[in-house]
Amino acid sequence: MQDIRYDVVGIGNAIVDIIGRCDDAFLARHGCAKGSMQLVDAAAVDRLYSAMGPGVEISGGSVANTMVGIASFGGKAGFIGKTADDDFGKIFGHDIRAAGVTFGTPAANGPEPTGRSLILVTPDGERTMNTFLGVSPHLGNGEVDAALISAARIVYLEGYLFDRPDAKAAFREAAAIAAKAGRQVALSLSDSFCVDRHRAEFLDLVRASVDILIANEAEITSLYETKSFDEAARRAQADTKLAVLTRSAKGSIILSDGKSVSVPAAPVAKVIDTTGAGDLYAAGFLFGIASGMDLESAGRLGSLAAAEIISHVGARPETALKELARANGLLS
Amino acid sequence: MQDIRYDVVGIGNAIVDIIGRCDDAFLARHGCAKGSMQLVDAAAVDRLYSAMGPGVEISGGSVANTMVGIASFGGKAGFIGKTADDDFGKIFGHDIRAAGVTFGTPAANGPEPTGRSLILVTPDGERTMNTFLGVSPHLGNGEVDAALISAARIVYLEGYLFDRPDAKAAFREAAAIAAKAGRQVALSLSDSFCVDRHRAEFLDLVRASVDILIANEAEITSLYETKSFDEAARRAQADTKLAVLTRSAKGSIILSDGKSVSVPAAPVAKVIDTTGAGDLYAAGFLFGIASGMDLESAGRLGSLAAAEIISHVGARPETALKELARANGLLS
Numbered sequence: 001m002q003d004i005r006y007d008v009v010g011i012g013n014a015i016v017d018i019i020g021r022c023d024d025a026f027l028a029r030h031g032c033a034k035g036s037m038q039l040v041d042a043a044a045v046d047r048l049y050s051a052m053g054p055g056v057e058i059s060g061g062s063v064a065n066t067m068v069g070i071a072s073f074g075g076k077a078g079f080i081g082k083t084a085d086d087d088f089g090k091i092f093g094h095d096i097r098a099a100g101v102t103f104g105t106p107a108a109n110g111p112e113p114t115g116r117s118l119i120l121v122t123p124d125g126e127r128t129m130n131t132f133l134g135v136s137p138h139l140g141n142g143e144v145d146a147a148l149i150s151a152a153r154i155v156y157l158e159g160y161l162f163d164r165p166d167a168k169a170a171f172r173e174a175a176a177i178a179a180k181a182g183r184q185v186a187l188s189l190s191d192s193f194c195v196d197r198h199r200a201e202f203l204d205l206v207r208a209s210v211d212i213l214i215a216n217e218a219e220i221t222s223l224y225e226t227k228s229f230d231e232a233a234r235r236a237q238a239d240t241k242l243a244v245l246t247r248s249a250k251g252s253i254i255l256s257d258g259k260s261v262s263v264p265a266a267p268v269a270k271v272i273d274t275t276g277a278g279d280l281y282a283a284g285f286l287f288g289i290a291s292g293m294d295l296e297s298a299g300r301l302g303s304l305a306a307a308e309i310i311s312h313v314g315a316r317p318e319t320a321l322k323e324l325a326r327a328n329g330l331l332s
Numbered sequence: 333m334q335d336i337r338y339d340v341v342g343i344g345n346a347i348v349d350i351i352g353r354c355d356d357a358f359l360a361r362h363g364c365a366k367g368s369m370q371l372v373d374a375a376a377v378d379r380l381y382s383a384m385g386p387g388v389e390i391s392g393g394s395v396a397n398t399m400v401g402i403a404s405f406g407g408k409a410g411f412i413g414k415t416a417d418d419d420f421g422k423i424f425g426h427d428i429r430a431a432g433v434t435f436g437t438p439a440a441n442g443p444e445p446t447g448r449s450l451i452l453v454t455p456d457g458e459r460t461m462n463t464f465l466g467v468s469p470h471l472g473n474g475e476v477d478a479a480l481i482s483a484a485r486i487v488y489l490e491g492y493l494f495d496r497p498d499a500k501a502a503f504r505e506a507a508a509i510a511a512k513a514g515r516q517v518a519l520s521l522s523d524s525f526c527v528d529r530h531r532a533e534f535l536d537l538v539r540a541s542v543d544i545l546i547a548n549e550a551e552i553t554s555l556y557e558t559k560s561f562d563e564a565a566r567r568a569q570a571d572t573k574l575a576v577l578t579r580s581a582k583g584s585i586i587l588s589d590g591k592s593v594s595v596p597a598a599p600v601a602k603v604i605d606t607t608g609a610g611d612l613y614a615a616g617f618l619f620g621i622a623s624g625m626d627l628e629s630a631g632r633l634g635s636l637a638a639a640e641i642i643s644h645v646g647a648r649p650e651t652a653l654k655e656l657a658r659a660n661g662l663l664s
Contacts, residue, residue, distance in 0.1 A: 018423075020430075054400075054427040054648060057389035068386075087419030087445070091350075095386040098352075113419075316386060 005151040006102070007075040007290035008186075011144065011174045012063030012158030013136040013167070014081035014105075016088040018055040019119045019127075019275065019313055026052075027120060027128055034122065035218075037129040037191040039163060045132035048118050057088075058314035059095035060117060061136075062190060063158040065276045065315040069283025069305050071100035072321040073331075075290060078102035078148050080174070084135045088114035095316065105143055108135045125271035125310065137164030144173045150181035153290045154212070156282070159190030162198040175209050186212035188282060189219035196222055206239050212289070213243040214282050220245050233260075244299070246281050248274075252302065254285075254295045263299030266307035266328075276315025280305035284321070300330055337483040338434070339407040339622035340518075343476065343506045344395030344490030345468040345499070346413035346437075347447045348420040350387040351459075351607065351645055354452045358384075359460055364452065367550075369461040369523040371495060372450075377464035380450050389420075390646035391427035392449060393468075394522060395490040397608045397647040401615025401637050403432035404653040405663075407622060410434035410480050412506070416467045420446035427648065437475055440467045457603035457642065469496030476505045482513035485622045486544070488614070491522030491551075494530040507541050518544035520614060521551035528554055538571050544621070545575040546614050552577050565592075576631070578613050580606075583635065586617075586627045595631030598639035598660075608647025612637035616653070632662055 027034050030048055040048065049055075059068075067077040079096055083089030085107040092114060096103045115136035120128045149155050155178035161167040178185050187202075187210045189195050195202055195215075202223060206213055213236060215223065220232040220243075229247070236243040237255040246252045251264040281302035288298025305321055312318050325331040359366050362380055372380065381387075391400075399409040411428055415421035417439040424446060428435045447468035452460045481487050487510035493499040510517050519534075519542045521527050527534060527547075534555060538545055545568060547555065552564040552575075561579070568575040569587040578584045583596040613634035620630025637653050644650050657663040 049422075049426060052430065054391065054430045055423070056646065057423060059386065090381075091387070091389060094381060098384065098386045314388065 003151065004153050005076065006078050006148070006153065008067065008070050008154045008156050008286050009078040009080070009148050009152035010063035010067045010156040010158070011080040011161070011170065013061050013115055013133060013160055014064060014083045014092050015061035015115045015117050015131065015136065016091050017058050017060035017117050017119050017275065017315065018049070019058060019121060019273065020053045020055040022052060022120045022122060024122055027122065032120065032128045032130060034128050035126050036193050037131055038193065040130045040132050042132060045116065045118060045130065048130055052118060052120065056313060057091065058316055059092050060315050062160060062188060062279050063156055064096055065279035066156060066283045066286065067101045068096060068099040068316055069280045069321060070287045072317045073283065073287040073301065073325060074322040075287045078152065080105050080139070080143065080145055080148065082136050082139050082143070083107045084112060084114045085109050086113050088116060099316070102148070104145065105139070108138065110135065112138070119275055121273045121275070125274050127273060127275040133164060137161070137167035139166060139170040144170050144177065146177045149174055149177045150183065152183060154184045154186050154286055156186045156188070156286060159188050159194050159202065162201065163194060179209065184211040185209055186214060186286060189215040189223060192218035192222040195219050199223060211241050213240045214285070215243070216246045216278055244285055246278055248277070252281065252299055254299050256295060261295045261299065263296060263303055266303040268307045268311050271310050273313045274310050276309045277306045279315055280309040280317070297330065301325060304328055304330060335483065336485050337408065338410050338480070338485065340399065340402050340486045340488050340618050341410040341412070341480050341484035342395035342399045342488040342490070343412040343493070343502065345393050345447055345465060345492055346396060346415045346424050347393040347449050347463065347468065348423050349390050349392035349449050349451050349607065349647065350381070351390060351451045351453060351605065352385045352387040354384060354454060356454055359452060359454065364460045364462060366454065366460050367458050368525050369463055370525065372462045372464050374464060377448065377450060377462065380462055384450060384452065388645060389423065390648055391424050392608070392647050394492060394520060394611050395488055396428060397611035398488060398615045398618065399433045400428060400431040400648055401612045401653060402619045404649045405615065405619040405633065405657065406654040407619045410484065412437050412471070412475065412477055412480065414468050414471050414475070415439045416444060416446045417441050418445050420448060431648070434480070436477065437471070440470065442467065444470070451607055453605045453607070457606050459605060459607040465496060469493070469499035471498060471502040476502050476509065478509045481506055481509045482515065484515060486516045486518050486618055488518045488520070488618060491520050491526050491534065494533065495526060511541060516543040517541055518546060518618060521545070521547040521555060524550035524554040527551050531555060543573050545572045546617070547575070548578045548610055576617055578610055580609070584613065584631055586631050588627060593627045593631065595628060595635055598635040600639045600643050603642050605645045606642050608641045609638045611647055612641040612649070629662065633657060636660055636662060
């Protein structure tokens with residue numbers, strides 16, 4: 001059996017974010033549901049890009065952001081995801097490696113570009129995403145690196161992968177490798193509309209193959225088709241060994257073995273851009289669990305990382321999370 | 333004679349900035365002179381990029397930043413500069429147009445990529461630039477748009493263009509078009525090392541063809557090969573109709589017709605990244621002059637724009653400068 005050399009290995013879409021500001025009227029005019037992630041094709045991304053204001057480009061991708069967060073806490077993280085051999089692919093590969101994450105998926109040479117997400121941030125700090133996946137879903141044979149996955153304590157899977165058949169196959173392959181190696185499988189539900197598109201399959205997965213479920217309020221209530229968060233939480237508790245439900249400023253609830261642990265959100269002077277809040281919560285939580293912490297301590301690391309990320313533009317930490325956690329008495 | 337439809341049209345390198353943080357030891361290790369701009373080739377830019385930490389990509393280019401600043405003040409600005417048909421070229425073109433600047437130079441389809449500058453920001457906020465020009469200097473026949481230049485009250489030329497023969501030819505062509513149309517010619521000395529490389533030609537230009545000279549302390553003392561700022565200022569006053577000399581926190585001095593006007597720097601809570609400070613000072617000053625303001629008022633707009641730009645990462649304004657100027661009582 002393979003030695004454990006990583007805390008967490010993630011598999012997800014490799015995306016560069018193009019982040020700009022707009023008002024609510026702009027979202028309405030362009031048919032963007034505020035706070036959501038919608039998939040767009042090449043023509044639509046070009047149209048929206050032409051209409052939006054100046055942008056800033058920062059590497060992104062939900063699970064990729066989480067892996068960078070884990071490395072920033074001092075954890076060992078790896079990432080599997082597909083880029084193209086273009087400027088955006090170079091940006092993605094550079095940034096994730098420079099952050100200390102092991103990333104070896106080869107860049108594709110075909111016509112499809114690296115995935116990108118046009119992220120529109122409204123004055124309240126809420127982010128609305130329009131993602132053109134490009135080459136991202138096309139993980140080829142052998143690119144779901146079995147040795148890497150088997151060497152990780154936890155394998156973290158991005159729900160967004162379900163949106164494309166190739167990526168879904170890669171997701172299932174990764175889950176099977178992790179199960180065979182006896183590793184923990186964690187799943188992010190990613191987005192409430194994504195849950196809506198794949199509810200039955202997600203429910204099967206959650207019940208059969210997932211050790212740690214990570215979701216926000218909109219996602220978990222979508223999964224169980226209820227308006228009641230409490231009911232969704234009860235059902236998640238029945239269906240999973242460990243579920244972490246995040247509720248923005250209301251903090252998070254961690255459900256395990258019939259227990260429920262509430263963790264407050266960490267204070268933020270001003271919310272600048274919520275992009276990556278859930279991704280970085282997951283980073284703190286998974287790093288904590290992989291490090292053998294109790295649930296509440298892991299949740300507090302999650303809250304801290306989420307607070308850091310929403311206090312600036314972009315979903316990659318601007319402060320070393322390890323130092324931040326030490327300064328807050330959460331790591332020694 | 334052509335009508336004036338623009339306040340300022342600029343010609344310069346079309347660059348996307350890749351901005352990361354490092355310590356002074358990193359600069360020393362990689363042979364970067366702190367605070368300078370050095371030109372690097374493709375291999376060197378790859379080497380340095382591999383060594384540096386995660387980056388953020390934001391459109392840049394010295395005179396391009398100035399044109400965006402002028403548009404942000406509510407002025408009419410145009411830009412001439414060369415990009416390639418790649419991701420960085422699309423970013424550059426999108427951002428400058430989205431900022432309201434007229435930009436029509438066609439993107440090249442050849443093997444050379446869009447120019448990029450690796451900008452390393454040290455903890456004191458100082459920026460050190462390593463620029464790979466790529467396709468930027470190769471402005472072709474007819475791309476120095478005579479109609480655009482002739483329609484501008486002021487034509488603003490980037491000293492950096494002197495670093496490549498094609499770009500220097502474009503620079504001289506633009507200056508000749510402006511002179512023929514009876515427009516004002518403004519020149520940025522760009523960088524002290526750039527001045528060092530082209531001192532004699534810059535001196536000839538300043539004496540013969542430049543109406544407004546914009547330089548910082550290091551550049552003007554390099555031009556006159558003196559350690560004394562006062563001596564450099566006296567000589568600049570003798571050689572030019574209007575010279576603007578910026579001195580970071582010490583503010584700026586505007587010299588014209590035997591007069592000298594001192595303008596203080598605007599207050600900044602914390603210097604985050606000095607990238608673009610000179611570019612944005614130039615934006616405020618040139619907008620003020622093009623709008624018929626007196627020298628001191630124009631200088632105050634320059635100080636205000638410089639203060640905005642150094643209070644965040646990147647050389648493109650994050651606040652509408654028109655609103656900022658109104659809030660500070662500098663525009664009605």
